[in-house]
Amino acid sequence: MLPLEGLEVVAIEQAVAAPFASSRLADAGAHVVKVERPEGDFARGYDDVAAGQSSYFVWLNRGKESVTLDLASESGKAALAELLGKADVLIQNLKPGALARLGFDADRLQSDYPRLIACSISGYGESGPMADRKAYDLLIQAESGLCSITGGPSEPARVGVSIVDIATGATAHAAILEALIRRGITGKGAQLSVSMFDVMADWLTVPLLNHEGGKTPERVGLAHPSIAPYGVFEPKSGPPILISIQSDREWVKLCAEFIGDAALGTDPRFATNVARVANRVETDGIVAAAFARYDASDAIDVLTDAKIALASVNDMAGLSSHAQLRRVTVDSPNGPVSFPAPGTVFVGEERSYGPVPALKAMEG
Numbered sequence: 001m002l003p004l005e006g007l008e009v010v011a012i013e014q015a016v017a018a019p020f021a022s023s024r025l026a027d028a029g030a031h032v033v034k035v036e037r038p039e040g041d042f043a044r045g046y047d048d049v050a051a052g053q054s055s056y057f058v059w060l061n062r063g064k065e066s067v068t069l070d071l072a073s074e075s076g077k078a079a080l081a082e083l084l085g086k087a088d089v090l091i092q093n094l095k096p097g098a099l100a101r102l103g104f105d106a107d108r109l110q111s112d113y114p115r116l117i118a119c120s121i122s123g124y125g126e127s128g129p130m131a132d133r134k135a136y137d138l139l140i141q142a143e144s145g146l147c148s149i150t151g152g153p154s155e156p157a158r159v160g161v162s163i164v165d166i167a168t169g170a171t172a173h174a175a176i177l178e179a180l181i182r183r184g185i186t187g188k189g190a191q192l193s194v195s196m197f198d199v200m201a202d203w204l205t206v207p208l209l210n211h212e213g214g215k216t217p218e219r220v221g222l223a224h225p226s227i228a229p230y231g232v233f234e235p236k237s238g239p240p241i242l243i244s245i246q247s248d249r250e251w252v253k254l255c256a257e258f259i260g261d262a263a264l265g266t267d268p269r270f271a272t273n274v275a276r277v278a279n280r281v282e283t284d285g286i287v288a289a290a291f292a293r294y295d296a297s298d299a300i301d302v303l304t305d306a307k308i309a310l311a312s313v314n315d316m317a318g319l320s321s322h323a324q325l326r327r328v329t330v331d332s333p334n335g336p337v338s339f340p341a342p343g344t345v346f347v348g349e350e351r352s353y354g355p356v357p358a359l360k361a362m363e364g
Contacts, residue, residue, distance in 0.1 A: 002029025002351075007180075009033065009089040010080075011064070012071075014041040016137065016162050017196065018093040018121050019060035020169025021176065025089070026063035027342060027353060033083060034064040035071075040359045051334040053356070058337050062330045063354025071102050080104070084113055089176055093121040096131050106191055116189040117179045119172050125195035135196055137162040144200040149207050152221040168199045222313070228276040229254075229287045232313055238296025243287070244309040248272055257306040258299075259290040331355035 007030040011022040014036075026032040034041070043056045050058040069076040080102075084090060090109070092099055099105070099120070109118050120126070123135020138158055141147050146164075151157025172194045179190040201208075207217045210226065222242060223231035230244045245251050251273075252265035264286065270276050276283045291299060303310050312318065319325060326341040330353045337356070 005029035007031065007089065008087045009091065010035060010083045010087045012080075012090070012092040012094060012099070014093065015043050016056060016060060016165035017168040017172070018091050019043070020166055021119070021121070021172040022064065022091050023060045023062060024169075024173045024342070025176070027351065030089075032064040034061060034066045034357065035080065035083070036066055036068050036359060038068045038070055040068070044359070050337045050339075051332060053332060053334055053337075055339075058330070058332055058356050059339060062356050064357055066357035066359060068359060077103055081112075084109075084116065087113070087116060088180070090116055090118040091121070091172065091176070092119075095134075096120075096122050096126050110189070110191065114189055115183060115187065117176055117183065117192065118189070119176055119179075119192040119194065121168060121172055121194050121196070123195065124197045126193050130197075137164045137196075140164040140196045140200055144197060144204060145207075146200060146204060149204075149217045149219060149225070151219050153219055156219065164196050164200050167203060168194055168196045171199050223284075226277060227273060228280045228283050231284065233284075233288050233291040235291050235294050235296040235299045238299075240313045241291070241296060241299055241303075242311045242313055243303065245273075245276075246309065250308060251276070253306050254287075254308055258302050258308065259286060261286075328353050333358040 004025055007025065009022055009025050009030045009032040011018060011032055012035045013019050013022060019034075019041075022032050022034070041057065041061075043060075044054050046054045046056045049055050069079050071077060071080060081104075084104075106118075109116055122131070123140065124130040124133060135143075141150075141158055141164055142156075144164075147156040147158060150159055172192070175192050175194060179192060183189060207225070210217055215226075217225045220231075224244070227244070227246065232240045232242045234240050243254075245254060248271060251270065252262075255265040255270075256262040264270055268275065269279050270283055270286075294302065300310065314322070327338050328341045328351075329336050329338045332355060342351075
């Protein structure tokens with residue numbers, strides 16, 4: 001039996017953040033009814049690379065039941081009320097205030113459905129000077145300052161996946177599970193509000209505190225702003241290798257076993273991470289000179305024997321054929337689609353994942 005079997009979820013959702021949260025509930029056995037506009041979730045049209053369907057939609061809507069409702073109509077509102085009467089969880093990412101304008105404000109939800117856990121996802125929250133502003137992933141990446149610390153020295157950049165949406169969906173998922181645990185103790189539902197901006201601001205705590213402490217982070221490409229050496233180096237031949245030195249003890253091992261100069265391990269210019277960051281150019285130069293003596297395969301062998309953390313700098317072709325990649329296959333209206341498995345493994349349990357739903361009207 002899956003952990004959330006018997007849980008009823010209504011998801012008035014589109015795009016990425018809310019569907020991410022509800023897809024994880026569906027994976028765990030919840031019955032998720034995805035309420036779409038008559039024309040469907042606009043994420044259905046983002047691309048057509050997954051058997052002729054949107055990669056976003058296929059990834060985030062497996063295992064759900066889809067129904068279309070015109071929530072501006074009286075029949076649509078009545079149908080939603082019927083769904084909520086059976087629901088344990090409501091997830092919605094309509095514009096702030098939209099659900100209330102449809103007649104389902106917080107007071108009604110609390111009085112009519114006292115055990116309901118209602119989670120609202122928005123760009124900037126329910127109040128404040130920007131609450132009514134439209135918000136999408138890249139807009140929040142820019143507004144929050146994430147882009148300012150992403151990319152190389154010459155210009156800011158977008159994180160290459162919808163990191164804000166995914167982070168917000170994961171935060172909402174965790175909050176819903178927390179509320180379900182509390183309801184199991186108290187019997188009471190909850191009203192949850194999760195803002196994309198708040199989530200990203202929380203995730204940016206470390207660079208923000210560095211800025212406020214007088215050390216504003218700079219864009220350093222494939223390097224770490226506060227740890228050295230932590231970046232990409234070119235071997236004599238073969239692909240580049242990224243290494244990470246997380247402690248002064250590891251630096252001593254790198255110097256003795258890879259660089260070949262044990263004295264550098266205790267040299268005051270490099271003996272601590274703070275010193276190595278202050279002397280980053282010289283630190284990285286020493287490491288780069290060592291890499292230049294090795295072929296890539298030899299460098300990996302020596303670093304692995306020294307227990308130094310490393311990675312290949314892969315692309316999507318590398319991920320597609322990666323020996324460590326776990327996959328799941330789900331059915332869809334256009335046939336089976338294979339993609340990476342969710343990160344959590346329940347040891348000793350075999351999970352299966354439901355099909356991607358076609359668009360259909362709610363039966364009367």
